[in-house]
Amino acid sequence: EAGVAQSPRYKIIEKRQSVAFWCNPISGHATLYWYQQILGQGPKLLIQFQNNGVVDDSQLPKDRFSAERLKGVDSTLKIQPAKLEDSAVYLCASRNLQGPRGTGELFFGEGSRLTVL
Amino acid sequence: AQSVSQHNHHVILSEAASLELGCNYSYGGTVNLFWYVQYPGQHLQLLLKYFSGDPLVKGIKGFEAEFIKSKFSFNLRKPSVQWSDTAEYFCAVNANYGQNFVFGPGTRLSVLP
Numbered sequence: 418e419a420g421v422a423q424s425p426r427y428k429i430i431e432k433r434q435s436v437a438f439w440c441n442p443i444s445g446h447a448t449l450y451w452y453q454q455i456l457g458q459g460p461k462l463l464i465q466f467q468n469n470g471v472v473d474d475s476q477l478p479k480d481r482f483s484a485e486r487l488k489g490v491d492s493t494l495k496i497q498p499a500k501l502e503d504s505a506v507y508l509c510a511s512r513n514l515q516g517p518r519g520t521g522e523l524f525f526g527e528g529s530r531l532t533v534l
Numbered sequence: 535a536q537s538v539s540q541h542n543h544h545v546i547l548s549e550a551a552s553l554e555l556g557c558n559y560s561y562g563g564t565v566n567l568f569w570y571v572q573y574p575g576q577h578l579q580l581l582l583k584y585f586s587g588d589p590l591v592k593g594i595k596g597f598e599a600e601f602i603k604s605k606f607s608f609n610l611r612k613p614s615v616q617w618s619d620t621a622e623y624f625c626a627v628n629a630n631y632g633q634n635f636v637f638g639p640g641t642r643l644s645v646l647p
Contacts, residue, residue, distance in 0.1 A: 420577075448633060459538070459624050459637035460578075473634055508578070512633075522568060523626075523635055525578040 419443065421526035423509050429532045435497035438529045441490070442511030448472075450523065451484055451494050452508040460508055466492060499533045506530045536561045538627050538638035546644045547615050555610040555641050557625030566628040567608040568635070569599055573621045581623070584608065595619070617647045 422441040430436050442449050447468050452460035463482065464474040468489040477484070481500070486492040496503055507530075510523040541556030559565065569581040582593025589601040599610045608625060625638040 450635075452637075457639075459626075459639045461637070462634055465633060467633070510578075514633075522580050522583055523570075523578075524580075525570075527577040 421509055421511055421524055423507075423526035423529050425529055426527065427530050427532075429534065430499055431534050432501055433498040435495065436499060436531060437496075438494045438507050438509075438531075440492045440494070440509030440526060442492075442509070443513070443524055446511035446513045446524070447489070448512040448514060449486060449492050450508075450510040450512070451492070452510065454506045454508055454528070456505070463494070463507075496531075499531075501533050504531055504533045536627055536629055536634075536636045538625055538636050540623075540625055540638040540641050542641045543639070544642045544644070546646065548646050549617055550614050551645075553610070553612040553615045553619075553643070555623055555625075555643070557608045557610065557638060558606050559608070559625075559627045559636075560606065561627060561629050563629060567599075567601060568626040568628070569593065569597070569608070569610050570624045570626060570637075571621050572624070572640075578624065581610070615643075615645050617645045619643060620645045 449466045451463040454460045464477045464484045465472040466486040469486050484494045506528040508528045509526045513521045537560045539558050567584040570578045571581045572578050584591045584601045592598045597612050622640045622642050624640045626635045628635045
């Protein structure tokens with residue numbers, strides 16, 4: 418079974434530029450997450466999709482971050498304009514919910530490392 | 535809001551030493567609990583998970599964790615670590631009926647050969 422695919426793996430941009438990250442979840446996984454992991458910290462949720470609908474985007478800085486999952490499969494996360502503090506690894510994860518309590522675990526991609534200069 | 539704390543930022547052990555990494559969470563309801571590991575240069579991988587039943591759960595590579603509900607804890611253990619266990623370990627909590635996973639800050643484990 419193929420894992421969660423992410424690209425690009427690395428990206429270096431200057432502040433105020435824009436960047437986009439792409440994620441392809443595991444086939445059949447309806448739930449998709451974007452996490453931000455700053456060096457030395459645990460992953461922090463940015464946005465969660467169920468199929469192509471947003472479940473939780475309460476921690477997404479909407480003035481500069483946007484995300485979409487138009488057909489309920491692939492997703493893109495965009496940052497525009499980038500700030501120095503956006504330097505982090507952006508992780509995509511997917512989940513196959515099992516039963517009404519959603520007991521499935523998260524499967525992560527390798528992440529996209531962003532450096533903002 | 536849920537939160538997860540991990541007791542140690544960096545743990546250094548010699549091979550064959552025993553390991554215990556602490557994890558505490560704050561949430562009053564039913565939770566699902568997870569330990570994830572991130573080996574150098576690799577993606578986050580599931581070590582083990584607890585949903586219900588026996589509070590002592592066994593995972594891959596000889597790891598186990600014990601859920602103590604009264605202490606809101608889910609500590610990770612391994613009786614004898616190997617150099618290949620060098621990695622970052624993250625505890626995560628998924629609250630009842632919720633879909634968000636809240637992660638702890640991580641514990642970096644260095645095992646000296």
